[in-house]
Amino acid sequence: MAADTLRSLAQSAGIRFGAAVDVEVLNTDAAYARLLAREFNLVTPENAMKFSIVQPERGRFDFTQADALIEFAKAHAMQVNGHVLVWHQQLPDWLTQGNFSRDELKAILREHIQTLVTRYRGRVASWDVAAEAVDEDGRMRETFWSRGIGPDYLALAFDWAHAADPQARLRYNDYGGEGAGPKSDGIYDLVAALRMKGRPIHGVGLQMHVSLKDAPHARDVRINMKRLAAIGLETHITEMDAMLAMPATRTDLKAQAALYRDMLQACLAVPQCRSFSTWGVTDRHSWIPEFFPGQGAALLFGSDNRAKPAYLGVRRVLRNAASGKR
Ligand code: 9MR
Secondary structure, eight states: OOTTSHHHHHHHHTOEEEEEEOHHHHHHOHHHHHHHHHHOSEEEESSTTSHHHHOSBTTBOOOHHHHHHHHHHHHTTOEEEEEEEEOSSSOOHHHHTSOOOHHHHHHHHHHHHHHHHHHTTTTOOEEEEEEOOBOTTSSBOOOHHHHHHOTTHHHHHHHHHHHHOTTSEEEEEESSOSSSSHHHHHHHHHHHHHHHTTOOOOEEEEOOEEESSSOOOHHHHHHHHHHHHHTTOEEEEEEEEEEEESSOOHHHHHHHHHHHHHHHHHHHTSTTEEEEEESOSBGGGOSHHHHSTTEEOOSSBOTTSOBOHHHHHHHHHHHHIIIIIO
């Protein structure tokens, strides 16, 4: 492995450096696959393990995409983070339109979690067990699962995942609560309560979908990570991207590089922050342009697969950390 890649520098610095992977692109685009293997040592399936893809019909599981990623990860000595067991999006119609009772929903969720976690036992090191269960104001979000099962669906999900693979590191993952504020407090209260009740939760994923105008202060991110560490929780930056108005200017690309650097430095400043992942590999396959028309260029590599200023900035920070300055 070349010494000057993100993955090798990150390894020397004591963290993993990851990316969300679009498995359809991985299967068809050799340059994308090469870049992924060269720079990253942690992968998260962007969509391949979500409910509607894994169980498109009741009881019929489809692991084609997920298996492909697991194989790729093994071949390139990468860790896999499973994403996501209980979430209110990307649910199949048979589930959301099924008028199931509470007990039926519990049985369906339990089977789903057991099937995935058991299949990948020993091959998926960590799971985003639950995601986005907290509202902007810090209260529990009302979702398909909370309505159908009740607020204890989260505790149940962690228990079921742990039973299926006692070695896997289990996480809660959310956006918009990375720094200070009511949502960050709501997430803290939720995970603290799960720990108090003895639930098998080991970490919190801070997603970090940001823009130049709307990003948390790095200092607040560090403080938040420290308070989570104080109750025994690892932290991870799980989905960072920083969208820019298109076409991106040089000034904005530089500001973006500074944002990435600041957030990576916040992670490196907290020993319990164990990984830093971006939500995609290149700007060409990012979710941003589709969901935020007119925005884009949010990742470390451009649509031409070339390293952007943000990549160079991140690499510099990792180099410093690798030479003992963490
Ligand atoms: O990047 C994902 C995109 O391809 C999907 O269409 C979308 C469906 O809601 O989910 C995106 O990924 C999300 C992730 O699973 C959870 N955190 C927010 C991510 C961006 O929306």
